[in-house]
């Protein structure tokens with residue numbers, strides 16, 4: 001979380017607390033890509049909240065669908081009745097999943113989706129006589145959620161450190177940060193090299209002890225929209241198959257259309273065994289997530305006595321009615337195509353900014369899941385000095401100028417700075433240009449404040 005202090009000293013003390021003591025103005029309303037605050041100021045939501053509001057704020061069709069559901073029923077418990085929005089959303093989601101993934105388990109957020117994926121994998125192993133398999137290999141850096149199980153597979157020191165003694169020690173391999181490498185390999189060779197780290201780790205652990213590998217097909221906040229070389233994805237699948245290891249794709253941020261395909265993994269025709277979804281699934285209209293798995297995994301678990309896992313709000317009809325309406329809007333407005341087109345425009349603009357601001361070392365991502373990373377030196381890709389706090393300052397300077405962006409530390413959360421630029425998928429070309437113009441002004445202010453170089457100066 002960026003720790004920004006647009007503080008209002010005159011404001012009454014709050015009984016709320018989150019990451020820090022910083023305060024923000026109150027939002028009064030939101031529409032499209034904009035949010036208005038109590039002072040009447042309009043801010044561009046350039047990060048769709050936390051990469052959530054994929055179809056934009058206050059979509060009237062989603063609101064109408066939710067109002068209609070409010071009049072019917074707001075809560076139906078899954079053990080007492082089936083409900084139509086949940087059934088229908090599961091059916092529609094199954095149609096969009098790759099391979100044989102057709103069984104849906106609804107949850108209320110991303111951490112719950114990841115926990116559910118890990119627990120289904122484990123129960124499948126127990127049900128199929130492979131009880132020795134329990135280790136879930138993941139990548140460093142990565143982010144998979146805040147709950148202890150999801151945190152155990154997260155690679156982000158700033159968030160895991162206080163809890164280390166409470167977390168099972170899950171093996172980590174390096175994320176495919178091929179853009180940092182200064183070797184003589186081609187990108188494709190680097191992709192294979194990073195994928196082979198998984199095989200080496202499985203062999204080191206003992207394949208009979210390894211349950212699953214979890215990865216974000218396109219990275220989120222922990223890596224700054226990291227995209228692996230194309231060769232990585234198929235090789236990972238091969239390695240998992242060779243060792244009987246399940247492949248879990250965490251699509252909490254990259255899924256639901258943000259990258260221009262419904263799933264991030266669809267760019268490489270990936271065939272994971274389980275997918276975790278949230279964020280753009282309910283798109284901020286309702287807390288909603290899903291774990292989608294193959295029937296191959298589900299049937300042995302159900303035959304063994306059932307999945308020993310569940311949440312009270314699973315399949316909530318109001319949340320599922322929102323999810324259904326969000327899917328319908330993605331189709332009606334052709335938002336996957338717009339995310340691709342507007343993403344290309346933003347990338348071109350970010351590259352132009354990188355010409356002017358040499359401390360932008362890399363621009364990456366797909367569709368509207370995009371990031372720019374700051375460096376001290378483009379040749380070595382050395383990070384900026386951590387003490388400059390560039391990742392916080394850039395967010396604050398943009399906020400002052402009417403643009404919300406999202407930033408984290410790239411390299412395990414301890415150093416490196418990047419910001420994500422992820423506006424809603426309804427963004428227009430004129431709005432992209434407005435975002436780029438505010439970014440330009442922001443980067444110029446950042447360079448002046450931190451003494452960073454600008455081209456020609």
Ligand SMILES: Cc1ncc(COP(=O)(O)O)c(C=O)c1O
Pocket residue numbers: 050109110111112114143144145146216220221250251252253254278279
């Ligand atoms: C890739 C990924 N997985 C899991 C999560 C956790 O989701 P939530 O915060 O909804 O629990 C996030 C949240 O940012 C995420 O980006």
